Amino acid sequence: MRAIRQDVLGGPEVLQEVEIDRPAPGPSEVLVRVRAAGLNPTDWKHRANGGFLKNPPFVLGWDVSGVVEAVGLGVTLFQPGDEVFGMLPYPYGVGSHAEYVKGPARAFARKPASVDHEQAGAIPLAALTAWQALVDTADVQPGQRVLIHAAAGGVGHLAVQIAKARGAYVIGTASAGKHDFLRELGVDEPVDYRETDFAEAVSDVDVVLDTIGDDYRFRSLRVLRPGGLLVSILPSGARDFIEEAERLGVRAIELLVEADHAGMNAIADLVEAGKLRATIAGSFPLAEAAKAHELGDTGRTAGKLVLTLP
Structure with a gap:
């Protein structure tokens, strides 16, 4: 699968599109085909100084909206084909800036039907x-x-x-x-x-x-x-x-944010009720992740930046 990986710390130029192995879901996990993945200040901070993740190589990204591709042993909440959105466990469950990502089933909720993946992918973290x-x-x-x-x-x-x-x-x-x-x-x-x-x-x-x-x-x-x-x-x-x-x-x-199934469901309810919507400051294809980081580094955007995948 394609992913945006960095092998060294630094500016947006260290982000490279690479081919890596597609993960397989373990017990209580789901594999999600990513359709959109939000970016957050924590992404550019980790890119620059390693943060909780310490030394590269790593694939950034905690926000995700997409379609369940496969489920691991014991998963009852979702099945292949379900549209979901959520935040991978922060900080070590990183990796959504890729075509596929795996994570605990209970880090996700069903994507609100009233919004598209770009909007849903901007919301979780x-x-x-x-x-x-x-x-x-x-x-x-x-x-x-x-x-x-x-x-x-x-x-x-x-x-x-x-x-x-x-x-x-x-x-x-x-x-x-x-x-x-x-x-x-x-x-x-x-x-x-x-x-x-x-x-x-x-x-x-x-x-x-x-x-x-x-x-x-x-x-x-x-x-x-x-x-x-x-x-x-x-x-x-x-x-x-x-x-x-x-x-x-x-x-x-x-406070340090935590993956939260109940919280994601509450957020989904607000979205469906028309009380919560992300403003998209910029949307970029996966291959242009570095451009998104350049914009994020300015600290002047209103709303969220998002990477999108077909």
Whole structure:
């Protein structure tokens, strides 16, 4: 099968289309013929520095939408021919930027019939991250004030829709040029981070979704109401900002997204209800993965980038 592999760390130029053996599903696994695979910032970070995967060679990609080609021993959820979408177990279950990929059956859900594979392939990792942060962890309730950083980004723009589906009042940071996009998503209060210090403009927030890290997480603690919660999706393992949260009388927690069958089903329900949709910032054939990475490296896209296969 064709796959996009890298043998060294570096820029987009290290990505090469190669022929490798097609995997076979083991017990409790499915083999999926990939029709679309989203890209996420974690892809270009791993490409450049190895991240959790350490040293190449490896094939990147956690998002996938496609058709079940074969099932392993004991699989009851799916059968060959089923259309599915999901996130491969993060971080070590990587490999969707290829014609076929295998993964645990329960990492997948049935693809919503209302969307195509390109749309479905853009959703899983970013939507699961937002779902696990805002629903599983923060349990956002109607009327709560939720601040989402980088609200036009991959995770951010899906997090906005999930928060709105929960009935929240959403504040989103983004450059001024993306504020119309934020309002279309449902953001109640856009904040231009380039011209405005959000820490001075925003207050009495119940939940902050930190998608940026660095000093944003510390500054965000000061906009929370007493007892409010900050969820950072960039876990560092450092205790300093968690201890600072405790000093300020608020809470802080770090989250690493997990493969999640129940979460994928909940996300599929939102998609079918018309409450969740990915904005596609760019779509590329598999062979042009390097071009997609070049665009992703700019950090300026609104929505998601996707690789597509026939």
